Amino acid sequence: MRIGSTIQGIERAEEKRETMEVQNPYNQKKIAELALAGPQDVNDAVQNSYEIFHSRMKGMPAHERAEILRRAADALHQKQEEFAAVIMQEAGKPIRHSREEIKRSIQVLRFSSELSKHRTGEVLPMDAAIGGENRVGLVKREPLGVVGAITPFNFPLNLALHKIAPALAAGNTVVFKPAEKTPVSAHKLVTLFQEAGLPDGALNVIIGTGKETGEALVAHELVQKITFTGSLPVGRAIRKAAGFKKVTLELGSNSPNIIFADAELETTVSSLVKGAFAFSGQVCISAQRIYVQQEIYESFLEAYVQQTENLTLGNPGEESTDIGPMINEEEAERAKHWIDDAKAKGAVIQTGGERNGTMLTPTIMSNVQSNMKIIADEVFAPIVSVIPFETEKEAVEFANDSIYGLQAGVFTKDIDRAMRVANQLEIGGVWINEISTYRQDNHPYGGVKQSGIGREGVKYAIEDMTEIKFIGIKMEDK
Incomplete structure (x- = not known):
């Protein structure tokens, strides 16, 4: 053709x-x-x-x-x-x-x-x-x-x-x-x-x-x-x-998602598996940074790793495939290099991190620092970082610590807190109890700062x- x-x-x-x-x-x-x-x-x-x-x-x-x-x-x-x-x-x-x-x-x-x-x-x-x-x-x-x-x-x-x-x-x-x-x-x-x-x-x-x-x-x-x-x-x-x-x-973007201790854990975990790894993370509002309140951090991370490892990788033409290839081998190599660089600086690979040609396994990182490329830049790959926080104020500061500001997710049953956080986030769009990756075709969509x-x-x-x-x-x- x-x-x-x-x-x-x-x-x-x-x-x-x-x-x-x-x-x-x-x-x-x-x-x-x-x-x-x-x-x-x-x-x-x-x-x-x-x-x-x-x-x-x-x-x-x-x-x-x-x-x-x-x-x-x-x-x-x-x-x-x-x-x-x-x-x-x-x-x-x-x-x-x-x-x-x-x-x-x-x-x-x-x-x-x-x-x-x-x-x-x-x-x-x-x-x-x-x-x-x-x-x-x-x-x-x-x-x-x-x-x-x-x-x-x-x-x-x-x-x-x-x-x-x-x-x-x-x-x-x-x-x-x-x-x-x-x-x-x-x-x-x-x-x-x-x-x-x-x-x-x-x-x-x-x-x-x-x-x-x-x-x-x-x-x-x-x-x-x-x-x-x-x-x-x-x-x-x-x-x-x-x-x-x-x-x-x-x-x-490097979209933040903030999970408070009162969030509905099961649905939040499953939503963020899709939010981070759909189309191999090659989505500008892909969930790249997940901030989890300390009280539920371990339980969230355990469930998140388990559900991620249940994803099916392979031929995108098959109905059962969840994760296909990245767009080319060069991009897959670049993403793998970012993973390896973060690991060398002290980050921990909870799951994934393996590349075979254009295929990169869904990767969850912990113990990351704000200056690592996997969190500071747009990763545009199936890589997500899970980071604990203590207070609402700390979560907002973490989320705003970026040159980007396109879309974010906030998970909590406390609507007052949800609105407080949403109003403080330096982000073009904020979803409450929904992943940053969700977009409807009729709402205003766009970013602030360098997004x-x-x-x-x-x-x-x-x-x-x-x-x-x-x-x-x-x-x-x-």
Whole structure:
């Protein structure tokens, strides 16, 4: 299978292009050959999307945009198993979890369809200001134009649609640059939107490397907004290069989860097994730091290790598999090095810590220090640290001791304490009696500190995909 960029509905996969292979992370089998795009393709895509924005999308009625998104949702619903199989193959995500991603992706499309018809403004009381008599003020939201969407490998469809669907719902056009590790689902998504009736050029997809195409997309003068999910270093570079463009950045995290002594232990343990190890920990809000009150620390750790060791590792195509491979061997090697480095500095491996190719066994660490990479940085691997604490104040200080602040979990039956802690956490989102890894597609999602800028969640993304325009009317006196 050879795939290339799609611009104005036409695929660019000529033989003369440089190529790159997409491999299954589990068995290294070739899935596709990419015909790589370059800066000229990016320019063509942006120019075309700019033209389509002004000729088609900007003036398209809301009901028409809503219908296109609804048809796309219906088509994806019909092709759930087909898309799930692609994600399983290109990302190595266990098939059960791949199906969950498809269901969420359908939901994002449906939310976007509904909300595309509710892009409302307001009427201002102009006479609230001195001299404002006989004036009417209208505030409306208008689409931005061309949106550049850059996405990572870990949720190749859902994270893409969190950018694309709200942008289209707001009336924009999109130039989409997916991760080169997982472009097959992106390629299929273009076809899906074509079948749903989206005008050619409203969604152009660039298949290429970040260096060759991502940088050109960020720098292009006709792009009005960049929305990016990925690493902190790349996010910093995008913000610097974007100039006056609007920017949404969903970057790293090392999410804390705080377990108080009165928490319901059994469900908390089982939830945090999933929260730390789902998709081999390659989730930006994966539970990476678990702080457990001293009274229950030993019992929590014992139960946590036992349930983790019951997970099934192996072929992501098998229904019984809980944990599949990491995205590639380089990432697995990096994660193993972090484990070994922490162990050399005094940390204890309670379970796991073994690597075989791209497979890394789920790893629980204890006796960690705050300056170890496994706790200070984003590990993005099936590694979690369990740390005891004494007081509420100490737990908050531990959780806030990070350059990141994306999402957290707090477990307690004391609602007063839960709210006190939630209000003190320097975090973009806090779940009470739920793991940090839980995300719904309709709540505001984004971080503080170096976890990012802006918010996703369909309603909030649509707002940020528009610009406010004020229109004032001075009426004649009677």
